Amino acid sequence: MRIFGKKTHPVLEKLLLELKMDMSNNYKDNAQDDFSKLEETFAEMQATGKLSDRQIEYYEEQIHELRMILKGYTHKDQKVTW
Numbered sequence: 141m142r143i144f145g146k147k148t149h150p151v152l153e154k155l156l157l158e159l160k161m162d163m164s165n166n167y168k169d170n171a172q173d174d175f176s177k178l179e180e181t182f183a184e185m186q187a188t189g190k191l192s193d194r195q196i197e198y199y200e201e202q203i204h205e206l207r208m209i210l211k212g213y214t215h216k217d218q219k220v221t222w
Contacts (some may be wrong), residue, residue, distance in 0.1 A: 147198050149191060155181060156202065168214050173209055186190060 159174035182199050184190050191199070 146192070147194055149185070149195050149199075152178065152182060152185070152195075152199055159206070163209075163213075172210060172214060175206055178206075 155174065155178040155209055159171055159178060161170075162171040182191075182203060186196055
């Protein structure tokens with residue numbers, strides 16, 4: 141019997157890793173797409189009961205933080221300086 145559930149989920153961790161890699165490489169539009177995919181997958185997994193309460197809490201916090209970071213994070217708003 142498992143007393144403590146896993147804090148992370150492999151599918152969501154893979155999506156988070158892809159998002160963070162795109163952010164670190166300054167692929168802003170790809171990062172926005174990755175974030176949308178992460179939100180959709182999280183909502184779907186939460187609705188179908190595939191996540192524990194601990195995982196839901198963890199990923200809600202991650203998504204909230206990323207939403208704040210990615211606000212206005214796009215190449216479309218970038219000013220041309222050349």
